[in-house]
Amino acid sequence: MSVQQNSSPKVVLVGNPNVGKSVVxxxxxxxYTTVSNYPGTxxxxxxxxxxxxxxxxxxxxxxxxxxxMPITEEExxxxxxxxxxxxxxVIHVIDARNIERMLPMTLQLIEAGLxxxxxxxxxxxxxxxxxxxxxxxxxxxxxxPVIGAVMKRKTGLDELRQAVADYASVPYTxxxxxxxxxxxxxxxxxxxxxxxxxxxxxxxxxxxxxxxDIVQLLEKQESAGDYESLLAAAxxxxxxxxxxxxxxxxxxxxxxxxxxxxxxxxxxxxxxxPFAEKLSRWMMNPITGTPILLLVVYFGLYxxxxxxxxxxxxDFLEGNIFENYINxxxxxxxxxxxxxxxxxxLLVGEYGLWTLGIRYAVALVLPIVGTFFLVFSLLEDTGYxxxxxxxxxxxxxxIGLSGRAVIPMILxxxxxxxxxxxxxxxxxxxERVIATMLLALVIPCSAQLGVILGLLSAEPRALLVWTVFxxxxxxxxxxxxxxxxxxxxxxFYMEIPPLRLPQLRNVAVKTLTRMQSYFVxxxxxxxxxxxxxxxxxMTGTLEQVINVVAPVVxxxxxxxxxxxxxxxxxxRRDFGAAGLYDLxxxxxxxxxxxxxxxxxxxxxxxxxxxxxVMIKERGIKTALIIFAFVTVMAFSSGWFLNKILMxxxxxx
Amino acid sequence: MICGFCHxxxxxxxxxxxxxxxxxxxxxxCRKVHCPHCGYANxxxxxxxxxxLQLKKGNDSD
Numbered sequence: 275m276s277v278q279q280n281s282s283p284k285v286v287l288v289g290n291p292n293v294g295k296s297v298v299x300x301x302x303x304x305x306y307t308t309v310s311n312y313p314g315t316x317x318x319x320x321x322x323x324x325x326x327x328x329x330x331x332x333x334x335x336x337x338x339x340x341x342x343m344p345i346t347e348e349e350x351x352x353x354x355x356x357x358x359x360x361x362x363x364v365i366h367v368i369d370a371r372n373i374e375r376m377l378p379m380t381l382q383l384i385e386a387g388l389x390x391x392x393x394x395x396x397x398x399x400x401x402x403x404x405x406x407x408x409x410x411x412x413x414x415x416x417x418x419p420v421i422g423a424v425m426k427r428k429t430g431l432d433e434l435r436q437a438v439a440d441y442a443s444v445p446y447t448x449x450x451x452x453x454x455x456x457x458x459x460x461x462x463x464x465x466x467x468x469x470x471x472x473x474x475x476x477x478x479x480x481x482x483x484x485x486x487d488i489v490q491l492l493e494k495q496e497s498a499g500d501y502e503s504l505l506a507a508a509x510x511x512x513x514x515x516x517x518x519x520x521x522x523x524x525x526x527x528x529x530x531x532x533x534x535x536x537x538x539x540x541x542x543x544x545x546x547x548p549f550a551e552k553l554s555r556w557m558m559n560p561i562t563g564t565p566i567l568l569l570v571v572y573f574g575l576y577x578x579x580x581x582x583x584x585x586x587x588x589d590f591l592e593g594n595i596f597e598n599y600i601n602x603x604x605x606x607x608x609x610x611x612x613x614x615x616x617x618x619x620l621l622v623g624e625y626g627l628w629t630l631g632i633r634y635a636v637a638l639v640l641p642i643v644g645t646f647f648l649v650f651s652l653l654e655d656t657g658y659x660x661x662x663x664x665x666x667x668x669x670x671x672x673i674g675l676s677g678r679a680v681i682p683m684i685l686x687x688x689x690x691x692x693x694x695x696x697x698x699x700x701x702x703x704x705e706r707v708i709a710t711m712l713l714a715l716v717i718p719c720s721a722q723l724g725v726i727l728g729l730l731s732a733e734p735r736a737l738l739v740w741t742v743f744x745x746x747x748x749x750x751x752x753x754x755x756x757x758x759x760x761x762x763x764x765x766f767y768m769e770i771p772p773l774r775l776p777q778l779r780n781v782a783v784k785t786l787t788r789m790q791s792y793f794v795x796x797x798x799x800x801x802x803x804x805x806x807x808x809x810x811x812m813t814g815t816l817e818q819v820i821n822v823v824a825p826v827v828x829x830x831x832x833x834x835x836x837x838x839x840x841x842x843x844x845x846r847r848d849f850g851a852a853g854l855y856d857l858x859x860x861x862x863x864x865x866x867x868x869x870x871x872x873x874x875x876x877x878x879x880x881x882x883x884x885x886x887v888m889i890k891e892r893g894i895k896t897a898l899i900i901f902a903f904v905t906v907m908a909f910s911s912g913w914f915l916n917k918i919l920m921x922x923x924x925x926x
Numbered sequence: 927m928i929c930g931f932c933h934x935x936x937x938x939x940x941x942x943x944x945x946x947x948x949x950x951x952x953x954x955x956c957r958k959v960h961c962p963h964c965g966y967a968n969x970x971x972x973x974x975x976x977x978x979l980q981l982k983k984g985n986d987s988d
Contacts, residue, residue: 340934521965654930681931681966692958692967699965768964771933783979784930787969791957794972 282323282332283362285438286355288383290376291338293369294395296320297425299335302435319351326439334359342382342476343483343520354487356388357471363441365434367393370400370407370422374535375769378527381449381534384418387473391437392420393430403551404542415534417447448475451526458482458511465504468495481508483520521699528768554773557661560668567665570658574649576727576737579720583645584728588855592637604628620808631804634852635797642724643848644789650688650720651784655776659684660768667766673752674708674759676701676766682709686717688788690847691884693717698891704761710892711755714880715904716748720792721848725855726872736869736925743873743915751907796848799883803845816841830912831920832871835862839875846881866916866925874912880904927959931966 285302289295303322320335336355337348344350356364366383368376373394383390394407413420419437423430450456462478470477470491480488481504493501512519556562605622612618622629653659659680667677679700686693690713697709718726730737810816820837827837839857843850854875857863863871880888880901888897919925928934958967971979 651930657933659931681964685967696960696965696967699960768932780928783971783975784969786975787957787971790972790975791969 282330284332284334284359285363285365286334286336286359286361287365287367288336288339288352289367290340293367294425295367296335298367298393299333301425301428301431303333326435341379342386343480343485360471363391363438364388365391365393367395370394370397371403373539374531377531377534381527381530385449385473386476389441390418392418393423393434394420395423395425397422398424406540408538412538449530455522455526462507465500465507467500479523482511484512550773554661558664560665563665576731578649579646579724580727580731583642584724585731587641588638588728591641596633596637616812625804625807625811627801627804631801634849635800638852638855639721639796639848640793643720643792646720646724647785647788651781652776655780657771657773660770674756675705678766679705679709682713683717686713687723688720690717690719690880691887694884694887694891702761704759707759707892707896708752708755710888711900712748712752714884714900715751715877715907716744718876719847722851722876725851729855729858729868730872733865736865739869740872744876747911799846800849803849826909830870830874830909831916832867833862836871840878843875843878850875866919869925870912870916873915874908877908877911927968929961929964929966930968932961932964
């Protein structure tokens with residue numbers, strides 16, 4: 275019995291989780307199946323049999339997998355089955371509703387030289403959503419059998435059985451990627467001499483991605499010399515492409531998928547379309563998506579972060595708890611017990627560790643970033659951000675960017691430093707430089723945004739001027755940069771995940787995680803900045819620095835005391851914003867001055883950490899040019915806005 | 927974990943760029959997991975929070 279089973283040709287089922295793979299398995303095998311752990315793992319694999327045209331086949335149902343490059347243990351097992359079982363046919367089951375999202379794995383399976391049959395399942399649901407899929411054209415484009423199915427009703431089962439019986443492997447034509455990537459793949463293919471279950475092309479790509487199983491396989495099959503040469507070549511490629519290798523391969527596959535699906539999928543507007551689908555479409559359509567975006571900004575940022583976070587929460591923590599209950603006993607204790615003036619100043623003086631560092635971090639910045647991260651995590655969990663990316667794609671093209679740049683721009687509203695690092699995921703150097711510059715110039719970080727929204731929310735006209743002015747700077751400078759910097763605008767597309775209701779647990783975990791990371795990062799920096807400012811005050815250096823900044827500050831119509839906020843801003847954007855908060859609450863600024871200060875501080879130089887990351891990512895020369903440009907631009911804009919406000923009398 | 931941008935499953939791995947799941951380039955102990963599919967930076971829970979979540983998960987599954 276066992277001999278007969280082992281000699282049966284094997285048919286392996288693969289696919290993402292929840293695509294109906296097990297339904298296909300049950301439909302093929304009937305009731306008699308066995309479930310056992312894959313050797314050496316705790317991952318379960320189902321096996322069964324079926325007879326087609328007098329031939330007995332062994333059917334294996336593998337754990338869900340997203341790609342040939344395994345990330346989880348389940349994916350690793352599924353890939354091992356493909357590598358070790360020598361299948362007669364590999365049935366890739368996909369969900370018709372998410373065909374664009376799932377087709378990249380089909381490409382990988384074909385590219386691996388496996389005998390693939392594609393089952394486009396859940397066609398009934400896709401049709402209900404108004405999707406029409408031309409399966410014949412898809413079969414022609416892919417060069418493999420494609421079966422349309424509704425397996426829960428066994429529709430397509432006979433065609434699938436026939437395809438398994440008739441399967442005859444034919445050599446495939448490789449899908450072509452970008453020239454530079456092809457060059458690297460070819461270089462590795464030339465060094466591979468052994469015979470492998472996967473094609474040499476797939477083996478080379480997986481080796482570039484440092485796939486452990488593939489490395490072990492090569493070690494066994496290649497001679498010692500060839501193996502060393504291969505590893506050295508792969509290491510060199512991996513190092514050279516260390517920042518974007520996975521992403522580039524993924525993007526190239528998506529491009530191929532887009533080509534394969536041209537004219538294959540058509541979407542009809544369905545009257546019975548679910549509300550989530552309708553809302554999803556509205557979010558991406560410029561006519562309906564822009565008002566939705568404005569609503570999100572108004573309620574999420576203006577009312578919640580600006581009004582509640584920077585207003586109510588800060589008033590409570592800073593104005594009530596710290597002012598009335600914490601600071602008086604701390605200062606009183608210091609007055610009684612600290613005789614040395616320098617120590618008193620260091621701890622509870624004007625720039626003291628407690629009165630400035632701790633107070634700014636805990637009472638000013640934390641409630642603001644907390645409320646911001648709550649809104650951010652809520653939007654993130656619904657799946658709004660990829661829709662926003664598609665919405666702004668057209669506008670971003672005017673400034674030399676694509677919708678993909680929404681990722682660093684959105685992250686920039688959390689922290690510009692981390693967002694600058696993420697610009698490495700953009701496709702072209704031109705895009706990376708423009709995004710880095712716009713992040714340094716126009717995008718305020720969460721605390722800065724919260725403080726400014728909180729301060730300006732009492733004066734809606736000032737908030738309007740601030741918003742319009744920054745938008746103008748963003749568009750004008752972006753457009754100019756797109757004209758000055760040579761290169762083409764990249765094409766952007768992405769699969770849109772389903773829109774969903776936010777999960778309370780996810781939102782809470784993400785918010786707490788972000789708040790924790792942020793607090794742990796800023797507290798030592800705020801304390802350090804306090805010590806530097808204290809040392810500057812004690813030695814007189816701070817006064818000298820303020821004297822240098824003062825003429826520029828005066829030129830933009832601000833009182834000399836505002837210089838400190840700009841000096842604070844050198845350390846961190848949020849530190850500068852907190853300085854602005856102190857200025858305003860001290861009654862030193864009128865509405866026009868507050869608006870000018872808010873605009874100038876938003877545009878003002880990136881903080882130390884962001885500047886260091888700019889050097890790391892773009893090089894010292896580009897970073898210095900951006901730094902100098904942003905400084906000049908910030909004060910020129912402040913001066914220009916002040917002149918306009920003075921001349922016109924707006925906000926008087 | 928699920929990537930916050932493209933909603934694909936990714937593995938939480940903090941550290942230097944070995945498998946592309948995290949870049950580890952930020953100074954000061956970066957706790958961001960970069961999605962290998964879209965490049966989005968996802969926050970990974972700190973040790974304390976992770977331990978609490980693990981505990982909660984264990985209780986849930988019982």
